[in-house]
Structures are given as C-alpha cells and as structure tokens.
Amino acid sequence: MKILKICIACLCLASLYSFKGQQIDNQKEMNTENKVIENIMARRSIRKYKPEAVKRSVMDKILECGINAPSGMNKQSWEIRVLDNPATISKLKEMMVKANPNTDAAAVEGCFRNAPTLVFVANDLSYDFSAIDCGLLSQNIMLSAWSLNVGSVCLGSPIRYIKNSPEALQMLGFSEGYQAIICIGLGYADESPEAKPRNKAKIKYIDNKVSNVKIISDQIKGDLRYISATPSGVCSKQVDLVLKGDIIVEAKFHGGCDGNLKGICELIKGKRISQIKEQLEGITCGKKTTSCPDQLSLILEILN
Ligand SMILES: Cc1cc2nc3c(=O)[nH]c(=O)nc-3n(C[C@H](O)[C@H](O)[C@H](O)COP(=O)(O)O)c2cc1C
Numbered sequence: 001m002k003i004l005k006i007c008i009a010c011l012c013l014a015s016l017y018s019f020k021g022q023q024i025d026n027q028k029e030m031n032t033e034n035k036v037i038e039n040i041m042a043r044r045s046i047r048k049y050k051p052e053a054v055k056r057s058v059m060d061k062i063l064e065c066g067i068n069a070p071s072g073m074n075k076q077s078w079e080i081r082v083l084d085n086p087a088t089i090s091k092l093k094e095m096m097v098k099a100n101p102n103t104d105a106a107a108v109e110g111c112f113r114n115a116p117t118l119v120f121v122a123n124d125l126s127y128d129f130s131a132i133d134c135g136l137l138s139q140n141i142m143l144s145a146w147s148l149n150v151g152s153v154c155l156g157s158p159i160r161y162i163k164n165s166p167e168a169l170q171m172l173g174f175s176e177g178y179q180a181i182i183c184i185g186l187g188y189a190d191e192s193p194e195a196k197p198r199n200k201a202k203i204k205y206i207d208n209k210v211s212n213v214k215i216i217s218d219q220i221k222g223d224l225r226y227i228s229a230t231p232s233g234v235c236s237k238q239v240d241l242v243l244k245g246d247i248i249v250e251a252k253f254h255g256g257c258d259g260n261l262k263g264i265c266e267l268i269k270g271k272r273i274s275q276i277k278e279q280l281e282g283i284t285c286g287k288k289t290t291s292c293p294d295q296l297s298l299i300l301e302i303l304n
Contacts, residue, residue: 115185
C-alpha cells in the first residue's frame with residue numbers, strides 16, 4: 001500500500017513537472033522562431049502573378065495538404081477541380097462573360113486576378129457543416145501554398161458569375177448535390193502586399209479578468225503616453241504607466257506590497273510591452289487566481 005502511495009505521488013509530481021515544462025515550452029515557442037506562426041502571419045492575398053502555372057508536383061503537395069484539413073465526421077464533404085491550362089481558363093472566362101451580359105466583361109474576366117492556376121471547391125448541399133469543411137480545406141491550400149513560395153487569393157466573385165453559366169458549371173463537372181462555393185487563385189507572386197489591419201476588438205474572452213480592469217485616464221503629451229488604471233481582485237488599487245511607443249518608461253503601483261512592486265516597476269523600465277505582458281501573464285498571488293503583476297499584464301493587453 002505504502003509503495004502504491006509513493007508511486008501515485010511520484011506520478012503526480014512528474015505530471016505537474018511536465019505540465020510546467022509544457023508551459024515553459026509554449027512561452028519559448030512563442031518568443032522564438034515558429035515556422036507555422038510565421039507562415040500564418042506572413043501570408044497575404046496575391047493579386048498579381050507571373051504568367052506560369054504552379055508546377056503540378058507542387059500543386060499535388062498543396063492539394064494533399066488541403067484534403068488533410070479537418071472535416072465534420074471526416075466526411076470530406078468537398079469536391080475540387082483544378083484548372084491550369086491557359087486555353088481552358090480562357091474558355092471558362094468566355095463562358096462566364098457570355099452568361100453575365102449585364103456585368104462589365106472586364107470585371108468578369110478580372111475576377112480571377114490573372115492567377116494562372118485555379119482551384120474550384122464545391123460543397124455537399126446535403127451536409128450542414130460542408131461550407132466549414134470547404135473553408136478549412138481552402139485555408140490549408142492557401143497556407144501550404146505560401147509555405148512553398150506559391151501565392152494565392154481566395155476568390156468569392158467568380159462563384160457569383162459562374163452560377164449563371166450552366167456551360168461553365170458543366171465544364172467543372174461537380175457531382176449531383178455539390179455546388180461551387182469558393183475559388184482559389186494560385187501562382188508565383190509578382191507583388192508583395194502589406195498586411196491589412198485586423199480588428200482585435202472582435203476577440204472577447206468571456207468572464208475574463210480583463211473585463212474587470214479599467215483604464216481611468218489615458219493621455220498623450222509629446223511622445224509620451226500617460227495611463228492610469230485600476231486593477232481588480234488584488235491589494236494594489238491603481239497602476240500608473242508612462243509609455244513611449246511600445247516601451248515602458250515608468251510604472252508605479254498604489255497599494256499592494258510596496259517593496260516588491262517597486263522592484264517590479266524598476267525591472268520593467270525600458271522593456272517592450274509585449275515582453276512584459278508575456279512574462280507577467282498568469283502569475284498568481286497566494287490562493288488568488290491573479291496578482292498585481294498579472295493585473296499589469298492585463299492592463300498592457302488592453303492598451304495594445
Ligand atoms: C470568402 C472570401 C472571398 C473573397 N473574395 C475575394 C474576391 O472575390 N476577390 C479578391 O480579390 N479577394 C477576395 N478575397 C480576399 C480578401 O479580400 C482578403 O483575404 C482580405 O482582404 C485580407 O487580406 P489578406 O488575405 O492579404 O490577409 C476573399 C476572401 C475570402 C475569405
């Protein structure tokens with residue numbers, strides 16, 4: 001019995017240790033090079049291409065990555081058609097122009113952004129999550145393409161035009177019960193567009209500590225930003241910050257463990273917001289699920 005208890009204790013300690021190890025690894029992975037994240041963040045929609053189509057051997061790999069996307073109940077509720085012959089693509093455009101007489105021909109022709117390789121994806125109309133399956137497949141295609149130096153653009157407008165052309169739909173030849181849902185243009189990029197801004201305010205953690213933190217003043221004087229905020233659930237009552245761009249120039253806690261907090265404020269001077277946010281996030285104090293440093297990381301999170 002005693003041996004059993006010792007074994008259980010050892011197992012608990014080992015799992016605790018490996019959990020902590022995993023947390024440290026996560027931190028390391030985020031701080032240092034991470035090819036997957038780099039690829040996701042660097043991908044851009046490409047709308048100018050070199051004329052040559054993507055090599056079939058490369059396309060094979062990209063499409064294999066596509067169908068390795070998750071799908072509801074592994075139904076793989078998609079069908080894929082690839083066009084990379086310029087004559088076939090021209091024929092398709094002709095059919096689409098003919099079927100959309102009320103739309104400017106240049107707009108119909110231009111809807112593929114001159115991508116030399118086109119992938120059409122169709123969803124299974126009998127499955128309610130099929131559109132999601134197709135979206136995930138498409139993203140796998142675009143991200144794997146980017147990682148192989150192939151540019152891409154997700155194209156919705158060709159679907160609007162092709163719907164009016166039974167001839168063009170026949171050319172794609174999707175099975176009964178499937179409907180073209182998205183097109184992906186691919187090719188070797190002839191431009192390097194900048195990233196478009198993303199709206200972080202669309203992300204909300206529900207019942208999160210962030211919602212209790214309040215910014216009580218936020219003023220810019222010259223190149224400095226002066227912020228006062230009230231933390232929540234900790235001994236300190238207010239935090240004052242002076243920032244210069246993304247650098248912390250000055251920090252001061254009101255209340256709380258005076259010496260420790262003065263020490264922290266001294267240590268974070270001159271450091272980047274992103275670094276401090278990551279380092280202080282999740283620190284607890286006694287039995288609390290938060291702490292003054294953790295609250296500071298939440299305040300920095302709101303400011304970012
Ligand atoms: C469902 C969907 C439809 C899109 N349709 C078009 C389109 O018809 N033409 C186009 O040029 N870009 C299209 N895009 C690309 C978006 O404009 C692009 O992803 C967005 O502006 C963000 O830019 P980024 O991909 O470079 O990050 C589409 C993207 C999605 C997800």
